[in-house]
Each structure stands twice: as C-alpha cells, then as structure tokens.
Amino acid sequence: MADPSSYRPKPGQIPDSPGVYRFRDEHRRVIYVGKAKNLRQRLANYFQDLAALHPRTRTMVTTAASVEWTVVSTEVEALQLEYSWIKEFDPRFNVKYRDDKSYPYLAVTLNEEFPRVQVMRGAKKKGVRYFGPYGHAWAIRETVDLMLRVFPVRTCSAGVFKNAARTGRPCLLGYIGKCSAPCVGRVTPEEHRELADDFCDFMAGRTGTYIRRLEKDMMAAAEEMEYERAARLRDDVEALKRAMEKSAVVLADATDADLIAVAEDELEAAVQIFHVRGGRVRGQRGWVTDKVENVDTPGLVEHALQQLYGEETGDSVPKEVLVPALPEDPDAVSQWLAGRRGSQVSLRIPQRGDKKDLMATVQRNALQALGLHKTKRASDLTTRSRALEEIAEALGLDTAPLRIECFDISHLQGDDVVASMVVFEDGLARKSEYRRFQIKGFEGQDDVRSMHEVIGRRFKRYLQEKERTGEWEETPAPTGPVPAPQDAATAPGPDAIVPGLGATVPDPGAIAPGPGTAPDLDAEPREDDGRPKRFAYPPQLVVVDGGQPQVAAAKRALDELGIDDIAVCGLAKRLEEVWLPDDDDPVVLPRSSEGLYLLQRVRDEAHRFAITYQRAKRAKRIRSSPLDAVAGLGETRKQALIKHFGSVKKLKQATIDEICEVPGIGRRTAESVAVALASAAPATPAVNTATGEIIEEDDGGSTT
Numbered sequence: 001m002a003d004p005s006s007y008r009p010k011p012g013q014i015p016d017s018p019g020v021y022r023f024r025d026e027h028r029r030v031i032y033v034g035k036a037k038n039l040r041q042r043l044a045n046y047f048q049d050l051a052a053l054h055p056r057t058r059t060m061v062t063t064a065a066s067v068e069w070t071v072v073s074t075e076v077e078a079l080q081l082e083y084s085w086i087k088e089f090d091p092r093f094n095v096k097y098r099d100d101k102s103y104p105y106l107a108v109t110l111n112e113e114f115p116r117v118q119v120m121r122g123a124k125k126k127g128v129r130y131f132g133p134y135g136h137a138w139a140i141r142e143t144v145d146l147m148l149r150v151f152p153v154r155t156c157s158a159g160v161f162k163n164a165a166r167t168g169r170p171c172l173l174g175y176i177g178k179c180s181a182p183c184v185g186r187v188t189p190e191e192h193r194e195l196a197d198d199f200c201d202f203m204a205g206r207t208g209t210y211i212r213r214l215e216k217d218m219m220a221a222a223e224e225m226e227y228e229r230a231a232r233l234r235d236d237v238e239a240l241k242r243a244m245e246k247s248a249v250v251l252a253d254a255t256d257a258d259l260i261a262v263a264e265d266e267l268e269a270a271v272q273i274f275h276v277r278g279g280r281v282r283g284q285r286g287w288v289t290d291k292v293e294n295v296d297t298p299g300l301v302e303h304a305l306q307q308l309y310g311e312e313t314g315d316s317v318p319k320e321v322l323v324p325a326l327p328e329d330p331d332a333v334s335q336w337l338a339g340r341r342g343s344q345v346s347l348r349i350p351q352r353g354d355k356k357d358l359m360a361t362v363q364r365n366a367l368q369a370l371g372l373h374k375t376k377r378a379s380d381l382t383t384r385s386r387a388l389e390e391i392a393e394a395l396g397l398d399t400a401p402l403r404i405e406c407f408d409i410s411h412l413q414g415d416d417v418v419a420s421m422v423v424f425e426d427g428l429a430r431k432s433e434y435r436r437f438q439i440k441g442f443e444g445q446d447d448v449r450s451m452h453e454v455i456g457r458r459f460k461r462y463l464q465e466k467e468r469t470g471e472w473e474e475t476p477a478p479t480g481p482v483p484a485p486q487d488a489a490t491a492p493g494p495d496a497i498v499p500g501l502g503a504t505v506p507d508p509g510a511i512a513p514g515p516g517t518a519p520d521l522d523a524e525p526r527e528d529d530g531r532p533k534r535f536a537y538p539p540q541l542v543v544v545d546g547g548q549p550q551v552a553a554a555k556r557a558l559d560e561l562g563i564d565d566i567a568v569c570g571l572a573k574r575l576e577e578v579w580l581p582d583d584d585d586p587v588v589l590p591r592s593s594e595g596l597y598l599l600q601r602v603r604d605e606a607h608r609f610a611i612t613y614q615r616a617k618r619a620k621r622i623r624s625s626p627l628d629a630v631a632g633l634g635e636t637r638k639q640a641l642i643k644h645f646g647s648v649k650k651l652k653q654a655t656i657d658e659i660c661e662v663p664g665i666g667r668r669t670a671e672s673v674a675v676a677l678a679s680a681a682p683a684t685p686a687v688n689t690a691t692g693e694i695i696e697e698d699d700g701g702s703t704t
Contacts, residue, residue: 006065007065018035018036019070020035020070020081020085021068025064033085033094039069056291079329087310095295105121106143108153110200114154115154116156118155131200147240150236152177180192202240215237255355269289270369271286273286287307289303301325309337315341320348321347325349333347395580404425408420409450409546417614418613419436420607421435421454423539436610439454452557459538462538463561539566541567545603547579551579551580555568569587578596627673631672641673
C-alpha cells in the first residue's frame, strides 16, 4: 500500500488549467483517469488526510504510485480526451458500464449495390443504417415481415443472392411478392435503392406520408374498379399500421429523443435508455456497473453519455437527450454531443408533461433492472468468494488467491507441442490475459520438461518487467539451485516486442490469443504507456494441469528464478486430487466443494485453450505445401499454379519454361518454385488400411 504523500506533486507544479489526469500503480499501469476544469483544485482533493477520503477514493490513491496530467484548451477537449483514455487504458477504478446483453438492431446495408435488410449485433459498420436496439430478434423479424409487403427490399444473404442471379430463379420471397427480386433483374439497382430509402424513412418515423399515399392510391384504384389492386393496397395499409402499433406512441409531438434514467445503491448502478423516434419507442437498452469510484448521479449520467455516444455520429445522436440529473459541466457535454451530431443537441431534465411521465417509466425500468441484476449476482458473488476462501484454506495461503494462472501442455504423440496460460481474476475468466506458447527448448513428448520451460519463460518475463520498471535496484540472487548453462539447442529464443503494446513478451514461441500480435524482432523497447502488459502482473496461485511431477517442475522453475512468494499446486484428472510441492500425499477437497469446482473450471479452460491452439497448429502443418517455402509467392499465385498443372506432383515435373506460362509467374519466380519443389522431401505415400493400396495424390496435392 503506497503513501499518497510519497508521490504528491509539489505546490505550484500543477497548473490551474483544464485537463485530464492519470493515476498509475507501481507497475506503471493506468488505474484511474479523470478530468477537471482546474487541475490544481481537483488533484488537491486526492492528497488530503486519508481518513477524510471516501473509501473507494482512499483505495485508489493508496494503490497508485504516481500521478500525471495533460493540459487541454477547453473542457470539451478534456471530455473527449478522458473518454479516449478510458477506452484505451481500461482503468480498474473508473466506472465502466457493461451491457447486460448484446442487443439486436434492424440494419439496412446502404453501402451495398443492392441494400439488404437484416438483423445485426455487435459493433456498428460504416455505411449501414441501424434502427433499434430491440429487446428480441424475433420482434425485428415480425416487423420486417409486415414491412416487406409495402417495401419489398432484399433480405437474402450474399450467397443466396449470387446463386439466384446465376440460376435466373428468385427465392421464395420473390415469388410471393415480399422481395422485388433484384437478383433476376425485376427492378433496377436505382429502383431497389429507392425502396430501401423509403423503408429507412418509414422506420425513422416519417410514417404518415406513406400511409396517406397508399390510402389515396387505394381510393383511386377503387374508383377505377381495380378492386384486386385496391384490396392489396388496403392490406398494405393495415400491415404498416400493425408495424407501427408494435411501437407505442409515447410523445404526441413526434419528438426524437433519448431518455436516460439511473438507479443506484452504494455498490452498483443500473442505467436504462429509451430511444424515442417520431414519438414512438424504437429501442431500449440497459447497462449495469460496479461503483468502483466515488461517483454521484451526475457523474453516472456523464459516464453513460460517453458510453452511449462516444462512437456515434450524425442522426445516431438525437436532437434531445433527457436525463435525471445534469452532469457537472452540462455546457461542455452539450457541446461535445453537438460535435458528434453535427448540430445543436438539447441536454435537459424533463420538468412536466408527457416527457416527465415517460422519464418516470424509464426510471421504473432502471430500478427493476438493478433489482434483477442484484438477484442474479448475489449468489454468484457469494459462491465465488466461498470458492476462493476454500482454496486459500486448503492450500494454506495467507489470503484468497484473487489472481490464478493455470498452465496446460498439449500435443499429439509428441508433435506440435504447445502450452496455454489462462487467467482467472476474482473467480472469473479474464480472456484478454490468456497466452499461448510453443515449446522451443526440445523436441518430443515430455510434459514435465515442457511445464518447466513454460513456467520459467513466463516468470522470467515477469522479473524482467519488474527490473525494467525500476521496482528493483538490482536483480536479486536466486535462492534456488543455479540452473546449468544452456546450449543453443535448449536456450530460450530472443526477446520480442509487440508493436503498439509497449511491453516485452517472451520469444516467438509465446503468442497472445488475439490477432495482430506477431512479434517484431527489430523494434526497440518503448516507454511505459499505461496499457496492460503481457507478463507484468504476478498471480497469487499457479495451477498446473497434472500431478506431482508437473508440480515439482513448476516449483523448480520458480526456485531457479528466486521467486518464493507465489503458491503452486496441481490438479490431477484421474481422481481430481490437488498436489502441493514437496508433499507426498495430495489434498483431497470434497466433491461438493466450491473451491474444487473453481479449480476444475480453471483447469478445463486451460485444457480447452491449449488443445484449440494445438489443433490449429496441426491443421496448418497438414495443409502446408512445398510452395510455402517460395518467398513472395502468395496464395493467389499458388492457386493459379495448382489450377494450371492440376497437382503439386505434376507441377514438380514441369520445366521452368512451362511454369512461366502461368499468368503472373515470371522467370525468377518460376526458378524459385522449381528449386523449392526439387529440394522438398518426398511425401510419405498414403495407404488404404483396409486394402493396403497406395492412394495417389489428387489435384490439390493432398491424398484422397
């Protein structure tokens, strides 16, 4: 626990300008981001007597080890920068709303030649117009089914569309009149886009125009005695009215507004949002959050506005936003919203009339959402706390292991040996911290040796992070046995830097789970930027998948690095026994133990993550080809070569001049292909185990 006075800035160092400040912990990780009209006055509030601080604020300032700030010109800039940093650094002491579900939207893909109406979830895409969110996907489909009578817009996938265009036959919706069938040319692209625009206008609330136009056409058809057409138009009007009835009229003046309500207690808060367009409720969503910082209702409203509109532009930000309490600086927030929309936005508290009544409805929904969330979570929190306490008691730990890391080894008969590391914090999986390793020190099947290598590599990086960030004055001498010098075959690979993360990671055998994590061996180390580092944070407990040998290997790796403050245990699959280092007998937890159940979940998750990676590596190896060794030969030209010659076997028999005949293949590339194929080891022939017959290669170069 740090003393705030140890990093308190000197008087006069802090400017009295608007700005954004960041508190960092001892690992240089950003733990809190805030903004202020006057940085000097705001930061002074954090460095008063600890007894006078709110408990949450006290926890934050004693966890922090430094504070820094950035001066900006206006309060609007401070609001924008605060939102950007919260998104970038994910500080643990900032309020972060989390959706209680992934809400479906009704989307129209206006970025396509033939726009498509469909249900979409997740991040919004450029060029797509969204309506909602809706509580259930079936509600969207019911609305669309009614609307397609009047606006027969395409709803099929790209594959179905191309297949219909190829065969010249539309899908069922095209035959029954619920699609204008642009796939077979019944309408032009311009006519279909006009239908999509009319669909969007109707969904945006401009409903009266279309209904009046249809009614006028219906009366004209009846006067001309075109009764079948008049009956169809009558049914179209009824369909549109039924679609409108699904969204209740709440504001008679066709208002476009978002209403935000907050329900809170000392520990948690729930936010409910009603999206009103054209006077009708077009969507509803809700968030819940832990109040990890000392924040009041205006602060919760401001955080909700940032979450709701931080990534939105244009009409997605309504003309009017109604809230239960104004943020601390409503003018700055209004200017920020106006910048996102591109025109003036009214931010206010409804005082009377229909809007105040609707706000009361939204508030009731927020209270109900908070109550439901607490009911669901109460048992979960209790269970997780009991599980961690049982583990601490069974293993003789001083405190509950709030961070658990579990390691597992996976291979297929000694090939493609990999390892996984999964992380659980407070009893919940933290998937962004998962890591994958390739075993580089040796070849073959040896789970014990593999476990020793992986544990050593993981915690070697942890020690290097501590040394690099200045937590050590010098590297302490190891307390365990000194490891023997390693030769080139068993030494770990060179360190690597991942671009954009500013953290050293293990050699190329250690791979993060997400995309864009390939190591850059030429990069220089970067300064700490507050982002979560890969191996900078130690666990309180290391769990290995295995019994006494694997546990001993993990403990030996920690001893060799001089680490003696991290507990180690293993969970054996056969009898679900918990093994501790230097103990001849396992710890047997009751089958009904929540602690055992948590350890099983951690172990099973590590096994799942490891075997998924191992299978991916094996599949990639099986799909490999001698052409992969040709520098500069991409997938397109590989396919062109195979298509031209029919198989890798026939390509291998071709001359350089024959290879040059393939479009896109020059002489130098053809020579490289010929050399690569000539030097490739001959493939082991495939044998039919039932008949003993050797199976020849097919056109793709694989066996059949």
